[in-house]
Amino acid sequence: MRKNAIxxxxxxxxxxxxxxxxxxxxxxxxLYMFIKGAPALKEVGVLDLLFxxxxxxxxxxxxxxxxxxxxxxxxxxxxxxxxxxxxGLLTAVFLSEISGRKLGGIVGSAVELLAATPSVIYGLIGxxxxxxxxxxxxxxxxxxxxxxxxxxxxxxxSAIFVLAIMILPTVISVCTSSLxxxxxxxxxxxxxxxxxxxxxxxxxxxxxxxxxxxxxxVLGIGRALGxxxxxxxxxxxxVNIPLPFNSVRTLTTQIVSEMGYASGTHRQVLFTxxxxxxLFIMIVNFILLRAxxxxxxxxx
Numbered sequence: 001m002r003k004n005a006i007x008x009x010x011x012x013x014x015x016x017x018x019x020x021x022x023x024x025x026x027x028x029x030x031l032y033m034f035i036k037g038a039p040a041l042k043e044v045g046v047l048d049l050l051f052x053x054x055x056x057x058x059x060x061x062x063x064x065x066x067x068x069x070x071x072x073x074x075x076x077x078x079x080x081x082x083x084x085x086x087x088g089l090l091t092a093v094f095l096s097e098i099s100g101r102k103l104g105g106i107v108g109s110a111v112e113l114l115a116a117t118p119s120v121i122y123g124l125i126g127x128x129x130x131x132x133x134x135x136x137x138x139x140x141x142x143x144x145x146x147x148x149x150x151x152x153x154x155x156x157x158s159a160i161f162v163l164a165i166m167i168l169p170t171v172i173s174v175c176t177s178s179l180x181x182x183x184x185x186x187x188x189x190x191x192x193x194x195x196x197x198x199x200x201x202x203x204x205x206x207x208x209x210x211x212x213x214x215x216x217x218v219l220g221i222g223r224a225l226g227x228x229x230x231x232x233x234x235x236x237x238x239v240n241i242p243l244p245f246n247s248v249r250t251l252t253t254q255i256v257s258e259m260g261y262a263s264g265t266h267r268q269v270l271f272t273x274x275x276x277x278x279l280f281i282m283i284v285n286f287i288l289l290r291a292x293x294x295x296x297x298x299x300x
Contacts, residue, residue, distance in 0.1 A: 029278075030278070033271070033274060033275045033278050034275065036268070036271040036274075036275070037268075037271045037272040037273075037274060037275030037276075038272075038275070039268050040064075040265065040268035040269045040271065040272040041272060043265055043268065044064050044265065044269060048064070048065065049064055049065065049066060049269065049272065050066065050067065050070070050276070051065070051067045052064065052065020052066070052067055053065045053067050053068055055068075055069070055239040057258070057262070057265075057266040057269065058266070062265065062266070064265070064266075064269045066251075066254070066269075066273060066276070068239050068240060068241060068242060068248075068249075069239060069249055069250065069251055069254050069273070070251065070276065071241075071242045072156065072235075072242040072248040072249060072250050073225060073250040073251045073252075073277070073280070074280075075156070075242045076156055076159050076160050076163060076224070076231075076235075076242070076248070076250060077163065077221060077224040077225050079160045079164075080160050080161075080163035080164040080167060080224045081167070081217065081220060081221060081224065083160070083161075083164040084163070084164040084165070084167040084168055084171060084220060084224075085167075085171055085216075085217055085220060087164075087168060088167070088168050088170075088171030088172045088175060088216070088220070089171065089175050089206075089213065089216075091107070091111070091168070091172045092171070092172050092175035092176040092178075092179055093175075093179065093201055093206070094107070095107055095108060095111075095172070095176050096176050096179040096180045097179065097197075097201050097205065108176075111168070111169050111172050111173065112169070114165075114168060114169040115169035115170070115173065119166070119227060119228075119229040119230045120229050120230065120233070122162055122165065122166055122230040123162070123229055123230035123231075123232070123233030123234055124233065126158055126161075126162045126230060126233060126234035127154075127233050127234055130153070130158050130161060130162065130234060131152065131153035131154055131158055131234060132153055133153065134153035134154075134155060134157055134158050134245075135150070135151075135152050135153030136153075137153075137157075138150060138151065138153060138155070138245050141245065142245070148245075151236050151245065151246070151247045154234060154235060154236035154237075154247055155235065155236055155244065155245045155246055155247055155248070156235060156242055156243065156244055156245075156246060156247075156248045157244045157245065158234040158235060159231050159234055159235040159248065159250070162230050162231065162234050163224045163227060163230075163231070166223060166224070166227060166230065167220035167223050167224050170216065170219045170220050170223050171216045171217070171219075171220045172216075173216075174212060174213075174215055174216030174219060175209070175212065175213050175216045177212065178209040178211070178212025178213055178215070178216070179205060179206070179209045179212075181209065181212065182205050182208045182209050186204055186205065186208055187200055187204070187205060189204075190203075190204040190205075210292075211292050214288050214291065214292045215292075217288065218284065218285055218288045218289075221281075221284050221288075222281055222284075222285075225251075225252070225277060225280060225281055225284075226252060226277075226281070227252060228250075228252035228253050228255070228256045229256070231250055231252065231253050232253040232256055232257065235247060235248050235249065235250070235253065236248060236249075237249050237253060237257060239254075251273050251274075251276060251277040251280075252277065254270070254273050255270050255273055255274055255277075258270060
């Protein structure tokens with residue numbers, strides 16, 4: 001008994017230390033981002049920085065407007081979530097509820113392979129396969145329009161499709177685990193009441209697993225917002241109005257593209273861009289966490 005008590009106290013102490021380290025890391029990152037990013041807000045001006053549309057940091061009269069960059073990040077992430085989450089959820093339903101062990105193992109291995117693929121590979125495939133397809137579509141849409149500036153397929157549509165593919169492994173794995181965690185008694189009760197298997201899945205199992213599904217959505221949003229390398233390779237890298245066939249630059253690619261040579265106010269503004277990205281992720285996490293708690297409260 002005494003040996004078990006010592007083991008339990010030791011495990012409790014280790015877990016407490018890990019929790020404290022995690023909380024300290026989050027607080028330290030938050031404090032560092034505010035310390036580095038806040039000075040540019042004062043120097044450039046909050047409105048000029050956040051809602052300005054001209055980005056010319058090296059001009060004789062510099063301009064640091066990041067509004068188009070913010071919009072490009074929000075729109076591309078939102079569109080990728082709208083495409084990727086339904087596909088990921090349906091794939092998770094297939095893996096957990098429909099597929100047999102052999103077919104499920106094959107599909108599961110493919111999902112794991114997608115998760116293990118480096119971002120630069122997604123970007124390379126996007127450049128070689130997706131961008132030429134988008135260029136053909138662009139030429140078909142804007143045929144005869146002399147005012148349109150062709151991007152060669154490196155545009156926001158390409159970024160959206162690449163992001164949608166990249167978030168699939170995260171969404172699928174989390175949703176699959178959540179669906180498998182639903183008690184079999186719920187499935188049996190639904191079937192016993194005369195529901196079909198499809199009705200049981202979509203009206204009983206998925207609602208019961210919605211907390212975990214929301215977690216998958218949060219992680220997918222974080223992956224999409226934080227992706228830089230692949231998007232930098234397929235989106236064109238220009239600060240433009242975030243329209244489907246325009247080359248765009250997101251918050252992450254903005255930092256990656258210019259941090260290497262930035263100095264002075266320019267460098268401070270890039271830290272502010274990072275702060276804006278960090279705040280976006282925190283706000284999204286907070287909103288979805290509140291939505292999940294509200295859903296659990298309604299069930300209770």
